[in-house]
Amino acid sequence: xxxxxxxxxxxxxxxxxxxxxxxxxxxxxxxxxxxxxxxxxxxxxxxxxxxxxxxxxxxxxxxxxxxxxxxxxxxxxxxxxxxxxxxxxxxxxxxxxxxxxxxxxxxxxxxxxxxxxxxxxxxxxxxxxxxxxxxxxxxxxxxxxxxxxxxxxxxxxxxxxxxxxxxxxxxxxxxxxxxxxxxxxxxxxxxxxxxxxxxxxxxxxxxxxxxxxxxxxxxxxxxxxxxxxxxxxxxxxxxxxxxxxxxxxxxxxxxxxxxxxxxxxxxxxxxxxxxxxxxxxxxxxxx
Numbered sequence: 001x002x003x004x005x006x007x008x009x010x011x012x013x014x015x016x017x018x019x020x021x022x023x024x025x026x027x028x029x030x031x032x033x034x035x036x037x038x039x040x041x042x043x044x045x046x047x048x049x050x051x052x053x054x055x056x057x058x059x060x061x062x063x064x065x066x067x068x069x070x071x072x073x074x075x076x077x078x079x080x081x082x083x084x085x086x087x088x089x090x091x092x093x094x095x096x097x098x099x100x101x102x103x104x105x106x107x108x109x110x111x112x113x114x115x116x117x118x119x120x121x122x123x124x125x126x127x128x129x130x131x132x133x134x135x136x137x138x139x140x141x142x143x144x145x146x147x148x149x150x151x152x153x154x155x156x157x158x159x160x161x162x163x164x165x166x167x168x169x170x171x172x173x174x175x176x177x178x179x180x181x182x183x184x185x186x187x188x189x190x191x192x193x194x195x196x197x198x199x200x201x202x203x204x205x206x207x208x209x210x211x212x213x214x215x216x217x218x219x220x221x222x223x224x225x226x227x228x229x230x231x232x233x234x235x236x237x238x239x240x241x242x243x244x245x246x247x248x249x250x251x252x253x254x255x256x257x258x259x260x261x262x263x264x265x266x267x268x269x270x271x272x273x274x275x276x277x278x279x280x281x282x283x284x285x286x287x
Contacts, residue, residue: 022101022128022129022130022131023129023130023131023132023133024098024127024129024131024132024133025133025134025135026048026132026133026134026135027134027135028134028135028136028173028273029135029136029137031117031173031174031264032047032048032049032050032117032173032174033047033048033134033173034046034047034048034117034118035048035098035122035127037096037097037098038096038097039066039067039068039094039095039096039097040066040067040068040094040095042065042066042067044062044066044096044119044120045118045119046118046119046120046121046122047115047117047118047120047121047122047174048121048122048123048124048127048134049121049122049123049172049174049206050123050124050134050156050170050171050172050173050273051123051156051170051171051172051206051261052121052122052123052124052125053123053125053126053152053154053155053156054105054123054125054126054154054155055105055106055107055108055122055123055125055126056094056096056105056106056107056108056120056121056122056123056126057089057107057108057110057114057120057121057122057207058107058108058109058110058114058119058120058121059109059110059111059112059113059114059120059208060109060110060111062114062119062120063092063107063109065119066094066119068092068094068107068109069092069094070090070091070092070109071090071091071092071093074090074091075088075089075090075091076088076089076090076091076108077089078108078207087110087112087207087209087238088110089108089109089110089111090108090109091106091107091108091109092106092107092109093105093106093107094107096126098127098128101128101129102128103126103127103128105122105123105126107120110207110208112207112208112209112240113208113240114207114208115208116208121207123154123155124154124156124275125152125153125154125155125156126154129277130276130277130278131274131275131276131277132274132275132277133272133273133274134171134173134272134273134274135271135272136173136264136267136270136271136272136273137268137270137271138271139271139285140269140270140271140286140287141287142287143271143285143286143287144285144286144287145283145284145285146223146224146225146283146284146285146286147281147282147283148160148169148281148282148283148284149280149281150275150280150281150282151280153275153277153278153280154277156170156171156273156275156282157169157170157259158282160222160223162220162221162222162227162260163188163191163193163220164191165184165187165188165258166258167184167222167257167258167259167260168257168258168259168260169222169259169260169262170259170260170261170262171261171262171267171273172261172262172263173264173267174204175203175204175261175263175264176229176263176264176265177203177215177229177230177231177263177265178227178228178229178230178231178260178261178262178263178265178266179203179213179230179231179232179233179260179261179263180194180216180230180231180232180233180258180259180260181233181256181258181259181260181261182233182234182235182255182256183255183256183257183258183259184258184259184260185214185232185233185234187258188218188220188232189232193218193219193220194216194217194218194220194230194232195216195217195218196214196215196216196232197215197216197217198215199215200212200213200214200234200236201213201214201215201231202239203231205238208240209238209239209240210238210239210240211233211234211236211237211238211239212234212236213231213232213233213234213236214231214232214234215229215230215231215232216230216231216232217230218230222260222262222266223284224286225262225266225267225269225270225284225286226265226266227260227262227266228265229263229265230263267284267286269286269287270284270285270286270287271285271286272284272285273285
């Protein structure tokens with residue numbers, strides 16, 4: 001299961017269900033979109049994290065309320081941004097209904113408060129729609145389409161040359177700042193392209209986990225979109241696990257590719273993000 005900024009130790013499949021001939025529009029004007037669904041005839045609200053792929057993450061408490069049936073004897077360990085630890089949890093495969101459309105995405109169950117805004121997190125690839133549009137704001141004057149081909153239509157990760165380096169491009173509507181992952185930080189620090197600016201700050205990363213990041217200044221751009229203000233990942237440990245068993249030291253995590261997750265500041269002059277899963281494209285409509 002890989003989140004781009006987040007690299008997971010297990011790849012979770014879509015489940016083989018046929019894509020519905022449908023589309024959905026989500027509102028990200030104020031942060032990550034919230035979407036409502038039902039599981040086991042119980043209402044559930046998900047925060048849509050565009051860095052995630054085709055899976056769901058819920059806390060133990062939400063799992064109990066939703067009566068999720070855990071897959072016996074199967075666990076999951078999720079590596080975070082190529083760090084030397086993994087986050088341990090269990091797996092379920094619920095039937096999730098979105099107003100008549102159905103998804104059978106896998107769900108990771110963690111002893112963590114995975115989100116404070118909803119019952120759980122969901123990746124856009126777990127939504128049973130051909131076309132997903134995430135509205136960011138009004139159409140700006142002089143808007144143009146920035147199109148990224150997608151290798152995996154369930155994972156919103158494009159590719160671009162940034163400052164002479166090939167980077168994965170992710171979208172994080174849940175944060176104001178753009179974030180360089182550790183491999184990207186090493187590349188651009190060696191180039192002198194991301195000088196430090198201010199003291200280390202504790203920043204939310206994913207799944208309720210936090211870590212220390214370094215504020216940086218930069219003139220780097222992605223397809224004309226300015227990346228400042230930005231944060232750079234450091235070697236600081238993860239914080240926020242409710243139970244000691246949640247985080248397991250591994251020491252052998254495979255390094256992720258260098259990536260940058262565009263924050264809301266970088267997307268300030270964008271109207272929407274649209275993924276067409278059949279065409280395998282992610283389009284940013286930006287000035």
